[in-house]
Amino acid sequence: MLKGRGVSVGIGFGNVVILRDEEIKITKNKVKDVEHELEYFNKCYNDVLRETEEMIKDLSGTELEIMQAYLIMMQDPTLTNQTINLIQNEQYNVIYATEEGFNSIIDLFKNMDDTYMSERSFDIKKKKNRVLNRLLNRKTINLGKLEKNTIIVAKELKTSDTAKLNYSNVSGIITEIGGSNSHVSIMARNHAIPAVARISDITKILRDGDFIGLDGQTGEVFVNPSEDEYQMLLKKKETFDTEKVELEKYRDIDPITADGYRAEVMANAGVPDDIDLIKTTNAEGIGLLRSEFIYMDSPTIPTEEEQFKQYKSVVMQMGEKEVIVRTLDIGGDKELKSFDLPKETNPFLGYRAIRICLDRITVFKAQLRALLRASVFGNLSIMFPMIATIEELREAKDILEDCKKELRSENIDFNENIKVGIMIEIPSAALTANELARECDFFSIGTNDLIQYTVAAERGNEKVANIYNKYNPGVIRLIKMAIDGAHQAGIKCGMCGEAAGDAHYIPLLLGLGLDEFSMNASSVLRAKKIITNMNKKDCEILANEILKMSSSTEIEKTLKK
């Protein structure tokens, strides 16, 4: 049995698929059999072409248009001329010739003044890697087309990988690194997929096809489990499934405490597929739509029109229910291919989220205009992430006002009363909540980041995982300040960090007066059950007791009692 850290509860059985992201090693040598080398290049190149043609058959809309453009680009002989030349005239081996040949074209595009053309270099790089993988006979895994009951095993899953995953066929995730607040864990919980993180060298220990049973609570992983182990896991799975059925009765119940306090329970969404999942829980809305999904894996920054279509579709699917869309939040642990962000020594403290948007105003405006246009099709609110200063909030609102003016002059409809809120995930924002609250319509506390910035411990770093702790009294006091600041200004305070869905934390948050709890879809029904069975007055007494404590351990013990 292997043991890691359980990051998404549940029991999963299935067969292993390992995602390897080894660097492609480029060897350079001269060859004698030039003809053979050329023949091999042509064969592999044509295989990739054929695969692309096959792939296109299942596509439609924008995706189809993009792939058709890829195909045309691949059929253009200029793309391969230099590679062929390096083999034919310089007798270089096919791997080196491909790397160099394609790189010369990539550089050519990269250096073009036209942004659209220079961004095409990303497409060519992708193609180069596909051809190299083919030449090296390396299998690439299509995350959208996995076999049923797949257990994904990887060093780490990138945010862009999780966006492509066909979750219905995944029965477990195991990674070497990451913690309970890394994005893959959040996504796994959202889709109720059991996940275990932090098993060193798991990608080397396991083999593709191994049968695995895993427990996402205890972090145990059984490779080819014995009959006893299998039965033990099966029993746990049955208990888990029974609880799930029992929770169903809370679907249509309003979360009102026994003494009449009405809380709101909403859900977080990260990819469009989450909307279906959220609808099955009957959550009261989307408290956080991570808009990064629109930009993910796209070689170029999506246009206003492309974004508008996606936001419109989400708000229409949610009907009258509120959808809070967070504007682009990249940087830190969230990379985007199309942005080509500079490497930084301290990415979490650097150029990210609203800081990028206030710097790249054209990108920001395209998103804001798309959101405003979509606002007439449902109940859409806008939320700015990573606000540290009141100036940032004012600047972001000014840009939003500019967008509104532009739309008015273009006679394009939008909701004139659209609500604008901010995330409270930086201590300075919590500490100045009183002032910030007077200039926006709502708060949503992002504990995932608030914790890391309060205790100066990175959210995914296992070495400091003991310090990254939601029970830290400093974190709890900042949460209280945010809630009190919001209430003094008469605005709503929600929470969309992972703590909002934590069964042990909910009574404390109720006691502190949180209005809205937004969480993974898979936690919604349990949260409704907890709130319904609580007494607000008792929670307030508990919160007062907790606020007097100075030790995280003591707080955790009290809340888990």
Ligand code: PEP
């Ligand atoms: C947070 O920081 O709590 C949050 C919800 O944002 P994200 O996890 O996307 O950084």
Ligand code: MG
């Ligand atoms: Mg955050």
